[in-house]
Amino acid sequence: MWKSRKIFYKILIDNNLLLPNKQACLEQLTKLGINYIAHHHDPVPTMDDVVKIQVTNGTAYVKNLLYVDKKQNYYLILANHTTHVGKLFWKTLGLSSGNMRISKEEQILEALKSSKGNVNPFSIANDSNNRVKNIIIDEELTKFQRLALHPIENTTTIEISLADLQNKFLKALNRQSTIAKLTDASAEQQLQQLKQYQNDQQNLQTLAITVKKSDFSEWYQQVIRKAELIEYYDVSGCYILRPWSYFIWEQIQRYFDDLIRAEEVENTYFPMFLSAQQLNKEKEHVEGFKAEVAWVTKYGESDLNEHLAIRPTSETIMYPAFAKWVQSHRDLPLKVNQWTNIVRWEFKYPTPFIRTREFLWQEGHTAHFTKEEAVKQVYTILDFYEQVYGELLAVPVIKGIKTESEKFAGGDFTSTVETIIPQNGRGLQGATSHHLGQNFSKMFEIKFEDDKRQKAFVWQTSWGLTTRSIGAMIMFHGDDKGLVLPPRVAKYQIVIIPIINKDLDEKHLNEKCEQIKQILIKQKLRVHFDNRDNYSPGWKFNKWEQKGVPIRLEIGPEEFKNNEVRVVQRFDNKKYQIKIEDLNQLNQILDNIHNAMFQKAQIELKQRIKQADNWKEFMAQLNQRNTILTKWCQREECEQQVKTKSGVESKEKDSEIDGQVQLTGSAKTLCMPLKQDEIKEGEKCFHCGHQAKRYVLWGRSY
Ligand code: 87F
Numbered sequence: 298m299w300k301s302r303k304i305f306y307k308i309l310i311d312n313n314l315l316l317p318n319k320q321a322c323l324e325q326l327t328k329l330g331i332n333y334i335a336h337h338h339d340p341v342p343t344m345d346d347v348v349k350i351q352v353t354n355g356t357a358y359v360k361n362l363l364y365v366d367k368k369q370n371y372y373l374i375l376a377n378h379t380t381h382v383g384k385l386f387w388k389t390l391g392l393s394s395g396n397m398r399i400s401k402e403e404q405i406l407e408a409l410k411s412s413k414g415n416v417n418p419f420s421i422a423n424d425s426n427n428r429v430k431n432i433i434i435d436e437e438l439t440k441f442q443r444l445a446l447h448p449i450e451n452t453t454t455i456e457i458s459l460a461d462l463q464n465k466f467l468k469a470l471n472r473q474s475t476i477a478k479l480t481d482a483s484a485e486q487q488l489q490q491l492k493q494y495q496n497d498q499q500n501l502q503t504l505a506i507t508v509k510k511s512d513f514s515e516w517y518q519q520v521i522r523k524a525e526l527i528e529y530y531d532v533s534g535c536y537i538l539r540p541w542s543y544f545i546w547e548q549i550q551r552y553f554d555d556l557i558r559a560e561e562v563e564n565t566y567f568p569m570f571l572s573a574q575q576l577n578k579e580k581e582h583v584e585g586f587k588a589e590v591a592w593v594t595k596y597g598e599s600d601l602n603e604h605l606a607i608r609p610t611s612e613t614i615m616y617p618a619f620a621k622w623v624q625s626h627r628d629l630p631l632k633v634n635q636w637t638n639i640v641r642w643e644f645k646y647p648t649p650f651i652r653t654r655e656f657l658w659q660e661g662h663t664a665h666f667t668k669e670e671a672v673k674q675v676y677t678i679l680d681f682y683e684q685v686y687g688e689l690l691a692v693p694v695i696k697g698i699k700t701e702s703e704k705f706a707g708g709d710f711t712s713t714v715e716t717i718i719p720q721n722g723r724g725l726q727g728a729t730s731h732h733l734g735q736n737f738s739k740m741f742e743i744k745f746e747d748d749k750r751q752k753a754f755v756w757q758t759s760w761g762l763t764t765r766s767i768g769a770m771i772m773f774h775g776d777d778k779g780l781v782l783p784p785r786v787a788k789y790q791i792v793i794i795p796i797i798n799k800d801l802d803e804k805h806l807n808e809k810c811e812q813i814k815q816i817l818i819k820q821k822l823r824v825h826f827d828n829r830d831n832y833s834p835g836w837k838f839n840k841w842e843q844k845g846v847p848i849r850l851e852i853g854p855e856e857f858k859n860n861e862v863r864v865v866q867r868f869d870n871k872k873y874q875i876k877i878e879d880l881n882q883l884n885q886i887l888d889n890i891h892n893a894m895f896q897k898a899q900i901e902l903k904q905r906i907k908q909a910d911n912w913k914e915f916m917a918q919l920n921q922r923n924t925i926l927t928k929w930c931q932r933e934e935c936e937q938q939v940k941t942k943s944g945v946e947s948k949e950k951d952s953e954i955d956g957q958v959q960l961t962g963s964a965k966t967l968c969m970p971l972k973q974d975e976i977k978e979g980e981k982c983f984h985c986g987h988q989a990k991r992y993v994l995w996g997r998s999y
Contacts, residue, residue, distance in 0.1 A: 314410055316422040322448035325422070326457070329465045333455040334443075341451050342414030344378055350445070356456045357441035361416040363405055363429075366396040371408045371429040375418060375444070376479055377437040383481030390433065390475065417447045418462060422470055432467065432474040434459070439476060505839065509777050513720045517648070520771060524780035524844045527649045534647040534654030538764070541844060542650075544788040545767050546657060550636060552689055553659065553762065556681045562632040562661060567614045569637070570605040578613050579740050582707030589641040591654075607640040612707065612759065615662055616741040623755060625745050626666050630674075631755075634661040639763075650768030651725070651999055658763040664743060664755040668734075671756035675712055675732045678760045682714045682728040685762065690770040691783040691894040692716055693902045694727050697968025700993065702933050708759075709734035715967045717996065718772045719901040722922030724967040724998040725769055730760035773898050774868070780845030781868050783894055784887040789825040791817060791883065792841045793862075796834045796853030810852055813862065816880050822887075842867060847890055848883070868894055906994070910983055915939075915995070916946055919964055924996030926970075928989035930982035939984050939995065940965050964995045 316322045326333055334353065341347045348358050358378040365371050372392075376382050387394040402413050408428040409420040421429055438444060443456040463474050506519045521527040526542035538546065554564070576583055576590065586609060593605045608614060615633070623631060636659050647653055661678065665671040679696055686692045694714035698704075704711035708731040716725050738744065738754040747753045774781040784790050793814055795806045810826050817824040825846075827837050834851070841849055851863040861874045868890055875882060907923045909915040918925045929935070944963030973992040980989045 314423040315425070316419060316449055319448045319450045319453050322419050322422075323453075323455070326448070326455075326466065329469055331457060331461045331465050333457045335448075336454045338452060338454065340414070341447075341454075347445070347454070348378060350454050352445045352454070352456055353443065355442035356445050357438055357443070359438065359444050359446055361418070361446075363400045363408065363416050364397045365400040365404050365408075366392070366398075369428070371400065371404075371424075372397070373416070373418065373421065373429050373432045374435070374479070375432065375438065376435040377441075380435050380437050380479055381482070382435075382479045385481045386433075386477045386479050389477060390431070411449075415447065415449070415451050417449065417451075418467070419446070419449050421467070421472055429472075432472060433479075434463075434474055434476045436476055436478045506777070506779055506843070510720065510775065516775070517772065520775050520779055521649050526767075526771070526780070532654075534643065534652075536649045536653060538657075541788055542767055545770070545782075545786040546764055548786045549685060549689060549762070549766060550659070553681060553685055554634075554636075556684070557632075557634055557661065557678075560632065560677065561630075562634045562663070565633045565635050566637070567608075567611055567618075567635060569608045571608060571614050572603055572605060575613050575617075576606050579707060579737060582612070582705070585706060586641075589643055591640045591642045608637070609639060609641045610761075611635070611637075611660055612662070612737060616737055616743060619662075619664055619755075620741050620743045623664060623743050623745050626747055628745065629664060629666045629755065630670065631664040632661070632674075633663075634659055648768070648999075650771070651765055653764075656764050658761050660761045661759065663758045664738070665757070666747075666755070668756045671734075671758050672732055674758045675730045675760070678730040678758070679712045679714065679728075682730065682760075682762055686714060686716070686727055686766065686769070687895060689783065689785050690766060690773075691891055691898055692727075692766075692769050692773050693895065693899045695902075695968065695970050695994065696972075697970040697994065699729075699968055700931070700933075700936060700966045702936055703966055703968075705729070705731050707736055708732055709736070712971075713968050715994070716769055716773075717902055717905045717924050718769070718999075719898075719905055720772065722905050722924060722996065724924055724994075724996040725765070726967075726998070727766060727769060728760070728762040731758060733757035733759060773901070774894060775845070779843035781894070782845035782847055784847045784891050787845065787847050788823060789841075789846050790822055790887055791824040791848045791850060792837075792846050793824065793826045793850045793852065794834055794837050794841075795828065796851055798854045801854045801857060806852065806857060809857060813850065813852070813877065813880065816877075817883065820881060820884055822883060838865075847887060866890060912942075912984060915983060916943065919943060919995075919997070920947065924967060924994055925964070926992055926994050927983035928976060928980055929969075929991060929993040930985055930987035931990040931993075932982075932985070932987065935982060935985045935987070936966055943995075962997050964997055967994045967996050967998060969993045 316325060336350055338350060341350065344360055360376045360378050362374040362376065362382065363371060364374060374382065384394040387397060405411055405413055405416060408424055409416060410423040411420045418432060421432065438459055443458050444462065445454050445456055447453060448455050467474055506516065506523055508515045508519065510516045524541065525539050528537035528539055530537050570593065590609055591607045593607065594601055619631060622628060638655055638657055640655050642654055643652060645652060663674050665674065683694055683696055686694045694716045696712065696714055699711040699713055710732050712730045714727040716727050718725055735754040735756060737757055743755045744752050745755065770783065771780060774783065793810050795810050797803055797806060807828055810828065814824050814826045838849065845867060847867050849865045851865065856862050861876045863872065863874055865872045905923050907918040907925055909918055909925045909927050915925055915927065940963045947962060969991045976989050976991060981987070982989045
């Protein structure tokens with residue numbers, strides 16, 4: 298490829314061509330008044346590469362074929378990429394197919410001054426010796442609005458109309474073109490080809506995930522798209538949540554909302570804009586985050602007098618109102634929550650769900666009479682978060698406290714639920730609940746008169762859970778075949794798939810399926826009957842497996858006859874029959890599936906937590922993709938040193954050990970787990986040898 302491109306350019310310069318390169322070509326099109334849409338990309342030497350370029354609906358991908366006969370006359374054929382170019386059409390043009398050969402690299406160079414992979418109708422302009430006798434255009438192409446073609450070089454694709462190509466471009470060159478039917482096929486064969494083509498398209502869309510889960514980041518990218526959770530979007534770091542994933546979020550909302558409602562938390566909505574002055578009110582906490590704040594600076598064509606920040610969190614939006622609402626101790630506790638979107642303009646590599654510039658969350662903010670009440674609130678919410686992860690998403694978490702350097706700077710302490718992604722051993726913060734002390738209440742003057750008519754500041758908490766939780770669930774439970782949904786968040790918990798057979802009347806089978814569906818709906822199960830007749834049962838099995846539906850019910854001739862269904866469980870592929878009258882077991886079966894998924898996940902999580910008593914053991918475990926629980930002195934200086942040293946030493950490591958690519962990057966503290974053994978006098982910090990105070994969990998993190 299490289300070699301031929303070099304020759305290509307050399308000749309272009311030597312011969313002083315009419316259209317030496319794509320710039321000249323595009324300029325020429327503009328001069329001729331031809332409108333086009335351009336896409337720039339890496340070279341696309343083959344048709345397989347070409348069809349990956351996204352073009353507008355109604356645009357055909359064009360195969361460009363240069364033929365040559367025995368007398369060295371050339372013919373350029375433009376065919377729709379799906380057309381099978383036959384032999385018979387040559388005769389209709391008064392030519393003999395026996396004389397025609399597809400031209401070789403040197404011949405392409407000679408006629409069009411072009412290389413293989415760079416044949417296109419625009420290079421006709423460079424055929425100064427009139428070697429190309431005719432340009433033959435596939436009749437199929439007349440059915441499209443535009444054609445996708447390369448302007449001389451295959452690093453750009455333009456979409457232009459056939460009419461412009463013929464009547465403006467080729468006409469200006471005084472070149473003849475002929476529209477012809479290129480395929481030899483009979484009408485019936487053509488229909489067959491069309492069906493095959495449609496089938497292929499179908500398969501293309503649902504093609505299995507091409508990598509195993511062990512190729513983790515590629516696997517994740519494929520799962521989120523093929524399971525129809527995410528659609529990509531033009532703004533970097535922002536993604537479309539499709540119904541299949543938004544439903545999961547709705548389940549999380551419903552579950553958590555019920556929990557906090559019982560705690561007498563009230564839902565509210567505060568505006569998403571805030572002024573610079575508002576944002577800077579509590580300087581200390583904003584300082585570290587400033588770079589991530591997104592601003593609105595214009596309206597229409599005019600500059601906004603006062604730029605507006607888009608909420609990255611709502612402390613400084615809410616607390617001025619809190620100051621108005623709290624007058625006496627009778628106004629306490631004040632407990633509000635809101636479900637909103639949040640914008641944080643991060644520059645780390647985005648990952649759908651896990652790290653995105655806009656995301657969805659709930660943020661809760663409470664104000665209390667006493668410190669004890671506030672602390673209690675912090676832990677109640679932390680338990681709720683543990684329940685969301687465990688009871689809904691079947692993801693185990695570790696409850697803990699952040700170290701001083703990892704806590705939210707605006708608060709007194711930060712509690713957290715952390716999980717560990719088994720595939721790469723990375724820690725992932727699942728949600729957080731802060732004890733804010735009186736820091737904000739003093740700043741914002743949220744105060745009241747206590748029983749003795751003394752002024753007192755309130756004690757506050759704030760807490761948040763985001764759509765990141767969905768990412769953790771996908772990573773934990775997905776497998777080589779795709780997504781595996783825990784039953785409580787699955788939009789469809791059960792799909793019914795009829796297996797049509799010539800011995801079975803389709804109408805009766807469908808009625809049976811519909812009947813079963815109604816039985817299950819009465820049990821409050823979320824069930825879908827896939828009665829599409831243009832897809833085979835096998836195709837449907839794959840599709841719903843990829844989308845992670847917990848249970849599929851198959852009903853074929855055997856099941857129909859015996860009045861039963863075949864149950865196939867997604868997460869462990871277990872298969873068995875149940876009688877129709879026993880369908881009420883399905884609720885219990887789904888619960889069992891949830892529990893089994895959670896248990897499996899718990900084991901996987903535990904396997905990623907190792908202990909270490911010294912630096913050597915620590916680094917060895919880190920390089921085995923584990924998190925490490927160590928005794929620690931709780932000194933910030935020591936924490937910093939571990940972070941820096943582990944980063945340096947992992948970078949120096951070979952990139953491959955035991956055939957596995959090693960993760961590099963420094964380890965930080967994930968949390969000090971709430972549940973931990975007591976540390977005795979004389980026990981030492983694993984790193985610096987000072988008296989240890991607590992156990993802390995270290996790991997690379999998301
Ligand atoms: C990004 C930009 C500006 C996090 C930010 O955790 C400010 C911030 O304050 C910021 N990123 N934070 C901390 C958020 C604290 C707290 N807020 C309520 C939560 C839970 C919900």
